[in-house]
Amino acid sequence: MDDDRMRLADYITAHATRIVDEAELFASTQLGDRVKLDSETLRDHLPQILEVVVAEMRAAQTPRSERRKAEGRSDTPASSPLSPAQWHGRLRAKSGFTIDLLVAEYRALRASVLRLWAADHGTEATSFDDMMRFNQAVDQAIAESVAHYAAEAETWRNIFLGVLGHDLRGPLTAILLTSAHMARMANDAPMSRLTRRLVMSGERMATLLDDLLDFSRTSLGVGLRVKRGDADLVRELHDEVEMLRMAWPGARIEFAAPGAVTGHFDASRIREAIANLVNNAVKYGASHGDIRVVLGRDADAVVIEVGNLGTTIPDELIATMFDPLRRGNGGGDAIDDGTSLGLGLFVVREVARAHDGEITVASSTEGTVFTMRLPWRAPVGTGD
Structure with a gap:
């Protein structure tokens, strides 16, 4: 041919x-x-x-x-x-x-x-x-x-x-x-x-x-690497909030928890996640509002909420705010110093996932609340 x-x-x-x-x-x-x-x-x-x-x-x-x-x-x-x-x-x-x-x-x-x-x-x-x-x-x-x-x-x-x-x-x-x-x-x-x-x-x-x-x-x-161990989350989060109060003396950070919440968790990673959420609340929330850290537990999971007052977060920003290398928009009373890598909320999400849990956020004119749910695991050696 x-x-x-x-x-x-x-x-x-x-x-x-x-x-x-x-x-x-x-x-x-x-x-x-x-x-x-x-x-x-x-x-x-x-x-x-x-x-x-x-x-x-x-x-x-x-x-x-x-x-x-x-x-x-x-x-x-x-x-x-x-x-x-x-x-x-x-x-x-x-x-x-x-x-x-x-x-x-x-x-x-x-x-x-x-x-x-x-x-x-x-x-x-x-x-x-x-x-x-x-x-x-x-x-x-x-x-x-x-x-x-x-x-x-x-x-x-x-x-x-x-x-x-x-x-x-x-x-x-x-x-x-x-x-x-x-x-x-x-x-x-x-x-x-x-x-x-x-x-x-x-x-x-x-x-x-x-x-x-x-x-x-x-x-x-x-x-994300986690090392689970028996943890008293009330004591761990109380200590973390005390450190955050020293780091942010101008912020009013409240902590509420029941008598005891123990389980098999990586307490260090959970403290890291809560610190990131509180730091985020201080940087981007209203300067005159309290920041609330609430620890609780339902039938299946430990529930940790971090809430604050501030500008309502648009739905389109909520959809991407846990993605890596993203930072807040600096609205409202934001005091972001520009040194963040934009990884804080990403790390929070990965800590939740590493514990088989999830992190969600709800924002309105009444405030913004981040809610972390971590499936509860009994401490090692207990019959629960």
Whole structure:
């Protein structure tokens, strides 16, 4: 069969080597000195991608599948092995390609095929149909590559954040120990205030690093680490509220609880969650209103509420406020100092999830209440 009578799918198969050669040349010229890759790496998966494109072009197609391909969507089950395009996207992310270079590769691949094909076949009716099928198949490959490029890049970003947070803990611990020792040695009041400020700044940095590590772990699918133990939540939350009162002397923080609420929980994580909620209430709530921390228990769960007065939170903000790297809008009497990573409420949500519980929020003109429900577990060794 000569080129004059070939369909586009057959043409691609017959000229695959030349097409891939041109795609490799384009990729190498676009990278310049930014990334050094050998020929084999530059060509990786391109022949297989062309094979998939040809197979898609030859397969029967319903109107529904045609529309989905045009939109860059696939009917392939999520559990299926990665396609060549998906692998290509992941490897390009590891190789240092930017996402615009990844898309440019496909643009060059598409242009090479259509330029050669049009030069040989003109504008026959069958050519238009073939080119439409070809474009749909390439669009699908682009969508798969970009999605998996983004996933791979996100994974490495979270690994970097985790390593960074872990490596910074060593020198920060040394700073905290040294500043605490200096605080004990300080005799005069001015020096004492300076060393105490140094200690508090170091503790603040430690909290930020802890939040960063928690975010990195959950983003990588590891989940928040909890260490359950027998806990008296009344005593634990009372102590935490006392510390928060010292941290926020201008705020009125109330605490109410029944006589006893014990169970098998990670008390440290729960205290961390409550501290984040109270800090959030102080920063974004009304300066004249009390902040209420209420601990209770129903038949199935421990219930902790943190409420305050302030501007009503819009529904659209409530829908995303537990997402990572988001911060308050600074409305009302907000006193956010700009040092937050926007991970506080995210950590609260993950603490609840790690205890198989949930966190919800209700906001109205009467105030905003965050409610954490944690399924109750009896202390170890009890018969409850």
